[in-house]
Amino acid sequence: MNIIVELIEAGAYYKDAPIHDLNNALKGRGFEVVFASDAEDLMRIVENNARLCGVIIDWDTCPKDLCQRIHAFNDFLPVYAFSNSDDVTDASMEDLKFNVEFFEYGLSCAEDIALTISQKTQEYVDAITPPLTRALFRFVDQGKYTFCTPGHMSGTAFQRSPIGTIFYDFFGANTFKSDISVSVGELGSLLDHSGPHAEAEKFIAETFNAERSYIVTNGTSTANKIVGLYSAPSGSTIMIDRNCHKSLTHLMMMSNVTPIYLRPTRNAYGILGGIPRKEFMPETIAGRVEKTPNATWPVHAVVTNSTYDGLFYNTDFIKRTLDVKSIHFDSAWVPYTNFSPIYKGKCGMSGDAVPGKVIYETQSTHKLLAAFSQASMIHVKGEINEATFNEAFMMHTSTSPMYPIVASTETAAAMMRGNVGRRLIDESIERAIRFRKEVKRLHAETDSWFFDVWQPENIDEKACWELKPEDAWHGFKNIDGDHMFLDPIKVTLLTPGMNKDGTLSERGIPASIVSKYLDDRGIIVEKTGPYNLLFLFSMGIDNTKAMGLLRALCDFRRDYDRNLEVKRALPSLYAANPAFYEGMRIQELAQGIHALIREHNLPELMFKAFDVLPDMVMTPYAAFQKELVGEVEEVRIEEMIGKINANMILPYPPGVPLVMPGEMLTEESRPVLDFLLMLCEIGAHFPGFETDIHGAYRQPDGGYTVKVIRQG
Structure with missing residues (x-):
C-alpha cells in the first residue's frame, strides 16, 4: 500500500517547485505518485484503487466538498492539503472533522513533509488493520525461528x-x-481467548453489534454444534427449523435431545419458504409437546435466517414471541446484515438484547464476506456462562487452529467497518437490483421467451421486499404479513415451464440444463431447482461478472432456439456419455426431462411431500446409537415405507433433510418417497442429471438403497 494520488494545478512557481521536490522525496521513500486531472478524475482513482494510502490536494483550488466526498468513500484515508498560509483559516468545523493534514507551500520542506506522510501512512495502515492480524504480520516480519x-x-x-x-x-x-504454532505466546490463544485473539473477538463483536463473538476455524457447521451443545443439555427438548442445515441434524445425532420441528412452507418452484407465525405461538408449541413422546417445554430454538433462497424473517417478532431460554439464528449465508439499514429488524444481532433470553447468530464469514474457507463466527447477546460455553467451544475446535483463517475472519470484519464496509454492501445491493432490472427488461422485450426473476413487480426501492399475502408472485399459500422479506442480493431466475399459479406448461426448460450450460462456460450456479436458478450477488461480483452472466443467458436462449445438438450446447454432458447423447438436440433433452416432471406432477408432489412429516419413532440420537452398534440394514429405497430410517436423507439441492434419523415413512407421508423416486427416475433416464442424495446409496444397477434400523 504505497500509492498516493495528487491533484495540484500547475502553473505557479511557488506551487510547482515544492510539489516537484515532494514527489521526488516520496518516490525516494518507496511511494508511487499518480496524478489526477481534476476532482472527478481523482474520485474515480480513489474509488477504483484500494491500494491508495493518501490524497494530496490544493486547498485553494479544489472543490470545497472534495474532502467530504473522500471521507464518505473511505473515512480512514488521509488527505494532505496544501495551502497559502492565509487561506487555511477558511476551513470550517465540518472540514476539520475529516482526516486532513494541512501543509504550506515552501521550499526545502519536502523531506520533512515526506517523513510526515510516511508516518501518517503507517498510522492509516495501523488504523485499518485489526489487532490479531497486526500482531501476526509483526511476528512474520520478525522472522523468528520456532x-x-x-x-x-x-x-x-x-x-x-x-x-x-x-x-x-x-x-x-x-x-x-x-x-x-499455538506455542507462540505473543499471539495469545484462540482456545483461551487471550492476547490478540481476545482483542480480535472484541473487535468483531463491536463490528457486528454483538455483546460477545467467537471465531470458529472449521465452519458454521461447527459453530452450530457449539451453540447447540451448550444450549440444549442431554434430555432436554429443542425446537428446530425443519429446513435446517444438516450440521444441526448431526448435532441431534450427537446430543441426546428431543426435537420438535418448526414446519416451514415451500412453493411449487421448490423455493424454501418461511416458518408461519403460528408455529412460534405458545399454544402451537404446547400442542407439539403433548404429541411428542418424552418431550418437555423446549429450552432452545433454531431458526434458519435467511433461508437458502434469501428470505429473511421479522426477527423482532420471533425474539418477542418464542417462549424459550435461547434462540439461535443460523445465518450462515448472510454475514453482511449489520452493514445496511435494509436488514434492520431482520437478523439476530439487530437491535438490543432481549431481557431473559440469549440470542445467538452463527455466520459463515467466508460465504458472502471476504475470508478463507471455514472462517466462521458465533455472535451472542444475553448472559451466558462463558467458562462453560468455552468448554463446548473447545470440544469442537482444533488445538492447532490455522492462524491465517483466524486472521482472515478478523480482516473480513475490518473490511466492514466505517464507510468502506457500508459502501461495499450498498454496491452489492445496487448491482443486484440493476441486474434484476436488466433481466426483466430483456424478458419484456423478447418476442418468444426469456428468463424471468422471482421478485415483486416494483423493485425501485432499495429494500428487503415484503412477501405480502395478497401478492401472487411468491407462490406461497396463506402467508403472514410483515413476516418474510426477500433479500435483493440473492437473485432467483425462473426458467420456462412452470406458470405463476404453480401449474406446469406443456413445454418447459428444466433449470438443470441451463445450469450445466453455464457451468461449461465457467459460470457456477449457487443452487439449481426444478425451474429456478439462484445467484448470489456478493461484494465479489463486479459489473463485468454480472454482464458476463447476462451474456451467457442470452447465449443459452439463442442456442436453445437454434436447437443445437447436445454435443455442441453441453459438451461436458456429451463427453460423459456420448453413446446416449449422440444426435440428441437440446430441445429434445429439455422436453424429455420436463415430461417426466409433468408425469409426476411436481407442484402437487412438492406441496404434499413437505406438508406431512414422517413419524418420529425415536430421536436422531437414539437412531445413531443403533447404527454405531450395527443394528442397521440396507433396503431398496422403494421399500422404505414402515421402516425406521437410520440416517438423514437429504437431496442436493436444496440441501435440507427430507427424512431425519429415527423417522418412519408411512402411507400418509408417502409423497416424500414419491418425491425421492422422481429424483431417482430423472437420473436413471438421463445420465448426468442424477441428484446427489445424502443418505441414499446408488447401486451398480442404478437403483438406490437406504439404511434402516434392523427390527425383530
Missing part, C-alpha cells in the same frame, strides 16, 4: 522435497510463515 512441528516452520520442511518446493512456490512464503 522448534515446532514441520508444518509450523515457515515452510522450510516443504523446501526439502521437489514436490514440496512446487507446493511452497504456489502458495507463497507468507502463507507458510503465518501458519504458526
